[in-house]
Amino acid sequence: MIRYLARRAGHALVMLFGVSILLFLLFQAAPGDFLSEMKVNSQISPETIAKLRVQYGLDQPLPVRYWQWVKSSAKGEFGYSFAYNTPASTLLWPRARNTLLLSIPALLISWLIAVPLGVLAAGWKGRWADRLFSGGTSALLALPDVLIAMLALLLALKTGIFPVGGMTSVDAQDQGTWAWLRDLGWHMVLPVAALVIGSLTIILRHVRASVREVMEASYMRAAEGHGLPRLKLLFGYALPAAANPLISLFGLSVAMLLSVSLLIEVVMSWPGMGPLLLEAILARDLFVVIGAVMLSTVFLIAGNLLGDVLLYAYDPRIRRQA
Amino acid sequence: MTSADLGFSKPEPLLRVSALSVDYDAAGGEVVHALRNLDLEIADGESVGVLGESGSGKSSLALALMRLLPQTARVISGSVDYRGRRVSDFSPAQLRGMRGGEVALISQEPALALNPVLPLGRQIADVLLAHRKLNRQEVSARCIEMLRQVGFTHPERIMRAYPHELSGGQRQRVAIAQALICRPKLLIADEPLSSLDAATQAEILELLQRLKRDLGLAMLFITHNAGALAALADNIVVMREGEAFARGTISTLRASPDEYVQGILFPEKSLSNAAHKVGAIDSAPLLEVRGLSKRFVQNRMLSRKEFVVQSLEDIHLVLRPGSTVAVLGRSGSGKSTLARCLAGFETPDAGEVLLEGKPAARNAKNKAGAQRQGPHSRAVFARKWAEVQMIFQDAATSLNPRFTARQIVAEPLEIAQWKSEADRTARAMKLMAEVGLDPDWASRLAGEFSGGQRQRLALARALAAEPRLLIMDEALSGLDMPLQAQMVRLLMELQARHGLTYLYISHDLNFISLFAQEVVVMDAGRIVERTTPAKLAQSSHPATRELLEAGERLHAPGVEAAV
Numbered sequence: 003m004i005r006y007l008a009r010r011a012g013h014a015l016v017m018l019f020g021v022s023i024l025l026f027l028l029f030q031a032a033p034g035d036f037l038s039e040m041k042v043n044s045q046i047s048p049e050t051i052a053k054l055r056v057q058y059g060l061d062q063p064l065p066v067r068y069w070q071w072v073k074s075s076a077k078g079e080f081g082y083s084f085a086y087n088t089p090a091s092t093l094l095w096p097r098a099r100n101t102l103l104l105s106i107p108a109l110l111i112s113w114l115i116a117v118p119l120g121v122l123a124a125g126w127k128g129r130w131a132d133r134l135f136s137g138g139t140s141a142l143l144a145l146p147d148v149l150i151a152m153l154a155l156l157l158a159l160k161t162g163i164f165p166v167g168g169m170t171s172v173d174a175q176d177q178g179t180w181a182w183l184r185d186l187g188w189h190m191v192l193p194v195a196a197l198v199i200g201s202l203t204i205i206l207r208h209v210r211a212s213v214r215e216v217m218e219a220s221y222m223r224a225a226e227g228h229g230l231p232r233l234k235l236l237f238g239y240a241l242p243a244a245a246n247p248l249i250s251l252f253g254l255s256v257a258m259l260l261s262v263s264l265l266i267e268v269v270m271s272w273p274g275m276g277p278l279l280l281e282a283i284l285a286r287d288l289f290v291v292i293g294a295v296m297l298s299t300v301f302l303i304a305g306n307l308l309g310d311v312l313l314y315a316y317d318p319r320i321r322r323q324a
Numbered sequence: 325m326t327s328a329d330l331g332f333s334k335p336e337p338l339l340r341v342s343a344l345s346v347d348y349d350a351a352g353g354e355v356v357h358a359l360r361n362l363d364l365e366i367a368d369g370e371s372v373g374v375l376g377e378s379g380s381g382k383s384s385l386a387l388a389l390m391r392l393l394p395q396t397a398r399v400i401s402g403s404v405d406y407r408g409r410r411v412s413d414f415s416p417a418q419l420r421g422m423r424g425g426e427v428a429l430i431s432q433e434p435a436l437a438l439n440p441v442l443p444l445g446r447q448i449a450d451v452l453l454a455h456r457k458l459n460r461q462e463v464s465a466r467c468i469e470m471l472r473q474v475g476f477t478h479p480e481r482i483m484r485a486y487p488h489e490l491s492g493g494q495r496q497r498v499a500i501a502q503a504l505i506c507r508p509k510l511l512i513a514d515e516p517l518s519s520l521d522a523a524t525q526a527e528i529l530e531l532l533q534r535l536k537r538d539l540g541l542a543m544l545f546i547t548h549n550a551g552a553l554a555a556l557a558d559n560i561v562v563m564r565e566g567e568a569f570a571r572g573t574i575s576t577l578r579a580s581p582d583e584y585v586q587g588i589l590f591p592e593k594s595l596s597n598a599a600h601k602v603g604a605i606d607s608a609p610l611l612e613v614r615g616l617s618k619r620f621v622q623n624r625m626l627s628r629k630e631f632v633v634q635s636l637e638d639i640h641l642v643l644r645p646g647s648t649v650a651v652l653g654r655s656g657s658g659k660s661t662l663a664r665c666l667a668g669f670e671t672p673d674a675g676e677v678l679l680e681g682k683p684a685a686r687n688a689k690n691k692a693g694a695q696r697q698g699p700h701s702r703a704v705f706a707r708k709w710a711e712v713q714m715i716f717q718d719a720a721t722s723l724n725p726r727f728t729a730r731q732i733v734a735e736p737l738e739i740a741q742w743k744s745e746a747d748r749t750a751r752a753m754k755l756m757a758e759v760g761l762d763p764d765w766a767s768r769l770a771g772e773f774s775g776g777q778r779q780r781l782a783l784a785r786a787l788a789a790e791p792r793l794l795i796m797d798e799a800l801s802g803l804d805m806p807l808q809a810q811m812v813r814l815l816m817e818l819q820a821r822h823g824l825t826y827l828y829i830s831h832d833l834n835f836i837s838l839f840a841q842e843v844v845v846m847d848a849g850r851i852v853e854r855t856t857p858a859k860l861a862q863s864s865h866p867a868t869r870e871l872l873e874a875g876e877r878l879h880a881p882g883v884e885a886a887v
Contacts, residue, residue, distance in 0.1 A: 219436065220431060220436040220437060221436055221437050221438055221439050221440075223387075223392055223431075224429070224431055224436075224437040224438070224499070225439065225447075225450075226392060226423070227390050227392055227423050227424065227428070227429040227431075228423060228424035228428065228429075228450075228451040228454065228502065228503070229419075229420040229421065229422070229423035229424030229425055229451070229454050229455060230420075230424070230450060230451065230454045231420060231454060232416075234450065234454070238442075238450065239439050239442070242439070242441045242442060243439055243440060243441050243442075245441070316441075317441060318441065318486045318488070
């Protein structure tokens with residue numbers, strides 16, 4: 003197991019290097035840089051721009067810039083934000099934490115709803131509930147995530163029960179830790195709900211399809227022939243046998259949630275990675291973009307690794323091969 | 325009111341099936357009859373055997389008794405009564421109580437009857453807990469006791485094991501333990517032996533005999549293997565196309581004059597009348613193999629050494645028109661490689677294959693030459709080579725399940741752009757009839773045919789190209805014995821009618837003596853012995869002796885009649 007994990011960690015490291023090199027090359031290929039817009043401004047002299055260019059190190063050849071970035075990353079700074087004049091890490095960490103604050107609850111809630119509901123739906127084959135389920139999930143699946151977020155905002159605006167966007171109220175900090183936490187939780191409800199609705203349907207359909215496929219297996223008929231109760235058959239026999247692809251999907255759903263999250267954060271003005279990445283791209287704030295993409299890659303790899311570890315812990319057949 | 329009140333002397337049977345008919349809905353609105361007006365009674369402690377070839381509706385019977393038929397099946401008429409109560413009227417709870425508690429089922433494939441991700445102990449315990457209220461110690465004690473009863477010396481270890489850690493025979497024992505843990509009154513065993521090897525078959529059969537005696541179990545034993553029934557069943561029902569065709573004890577059935585009953589009881593005997601030898605020994609050879617060699621080499625990383633995986637060494641073989649040559653050998657002896665070289669799937673490293681005295685383009689020497697000669701000669705080669713057709717071991721995987729029977733049989737004709745669409749369809753129908761398939765089934769999907777029917781379909785497809793040589797690579801090995809006998813009979817008829825030449829490749833000796841004029845034994849890529857079927861038994865070569873002994877081992881007690 004430890005050898006397996008070490009091997010996977012090695013792969014992850016190689017992948018991160020690959021992604022970083024690719025990002026640098028892509029930025030090199032893209033026209034313009036952080037200073038391009040200043041050129042249009044007649045109040046800034048070309049000399050000043052040239053000086054800034056040297057100061058930011060943008061005059062250096064690509065390999066040198068890459069090496070500088072690797073050195074800075076090793077120090078934990080991940081380069082320098084041109085726009086904010088601080089190490090990129092000081093921008094990235096709090097934003098990443100805020101994004102995880104949305105994604106992790108959404109991930110857990112999605113799975114806690116999808117697994118029992120999906121398994122039950124697999125048992126409804128051919129009944130009206132099954133048709134209702136298929137229709138409902140199809141409709142939700144067709145709904146774009148942006149629309150879900152905007153509907154959530156509309157709900158907040160019309161009812162006034164929930165805050166319209168943002169992460170905290172203005173005066174939240176002054177009222178003590180408990181009040182602050184309650185305020186934060188209240189602000190989380192709508193973005194998390196939008197995320198859950200956006201990701202739930204895919205998971206739900208996968209759970210139902212996997213379980214239903216297993217229900218056709220001859221050992222399920224054998225178990226039914228032994229007179230096991232229906233819920234025991236569904237949850238005790240079909241679900242464990244169907245779990246392998248679902249555990250892999252759990253890892254993948256981390257990545258899925260993160261990408262949906264970026265969008266929803268922008269729409270609902272949640273101060274996560276999404277708005278930061280958008281701003282940085284528009285401003286061509288090189289190292290912030292690279293840092294944000296690298297962090298997403300890390301989350302993605304971590305999600306897959308988590309899936310693999312769970313699978314290893316779960317399936318006796320995989321344990322034997324490894 | 326019970327039967328005793330009415331003064332009947334005969335007690336209510338444990339299970340009574342009256343006039344049961346079951347249909348399946350196949351694709352395209354077709355209806356397949358699985359069971360037709362079947363009557364059956366099983367008394368307490370009695371064992372009834374149901375004997376029939378594949379497709380006779382045996383398995384549908386087992387499922388119908390437990391109300392486990394798939395959704396595509398419909399019970400048309402008739403009823404199943406358990407202890408005088410109608411099973412179709414049972415509430416879900418009553419049904420659950422009967423399943424596993426009163427009537428238990430063990431099925432054909434023990435590997436597939438157990439959940440792969442749950443420990444075996446839990447799977448047995450769950451059955452017990454579904455029917456009895458017991459605490460943990462009692463459950464575990466009962467499971468261990470039951471596992472010991474089915475012959476495990478270390479039941480605790482089996483309890484913790486997963487299905488993949490056990491052999492096929494062990495898994496079948498666990499499945500039996502699982503079925504019997506609640507001490508049911510009736511055990512339905514659906515082909516419990518057919519996926520096991522001969523030695524394990526005998527073991528499981530003995531176990532079932534012992535359990536039946538010790539537990540006073542009534543049994544419905546469904547099989548195609550008459551030998552197993554001789555050892556186990558009090559009464560036997562012979563099924564044919566969903567109907568009860570004949571009934572009686574094993575001895576009355578053995579004495580029956582009926583040809584079908586005799587055929588199913590003694591699959592090999594029924595063939596001897598049909599046996600007739602064809603093939604003139606002195607005619608010019610159809611196919612000649614001279615010094616054929618083929619090596620598969622595996623290169624390993626970081627090593628200069630080459631590992632020869634499998635090889636053919638200097639094979640000489642002559643096939644005369646209208647004859648049958650059997651190639652025997654255990655797995656890995658190079659039989660299939662030879663077949664693939666002859667059919668043109670592999671290019672030999674050395675030697676040549678002559679079809680009617682002309683070299684085949686796949687010969688090693690003119691491999692480059694064939695390419696230089698251009699597309700014209702290649703087309704000629706392809707037409708010539710259509711005269712050699714191959715049938716594979718597993719028809720299920722060599723037929724596209726999404727093709728209809730007509731599409732499959734007409735495929736070689738379409739490739740050859742033979743006549744018009746209508747002509748091709750007509751010819752496909754004719755070919756289906758020729759191999760004993762109903763042409764009305766032409767629009768059915770390949771996946772809807774049974775194993776034996778699929779092999780017939782593969783045969784029809786091979787015949788479509790009007791071949792002169794048919795290579796059969798273990799083509800019958802996947803079929804049960806009565807079906808093998810039918811196929812051999814069919815092949816012999818076709819041979820007589822069309823003057824076909826057969827190369828019959830097999831790892832067992834079944835039907836060889838009826839079928840082949842010449843036997844070639846292969847071992848480690850070489851032909852080690854050439855003989856005739858009649859002299860085969862006297863052979864002294866170790867490879868041949870091994871095959872003969874393996875054949876004898878299959879005649880294990882209780883299963884002899886099947887082989």
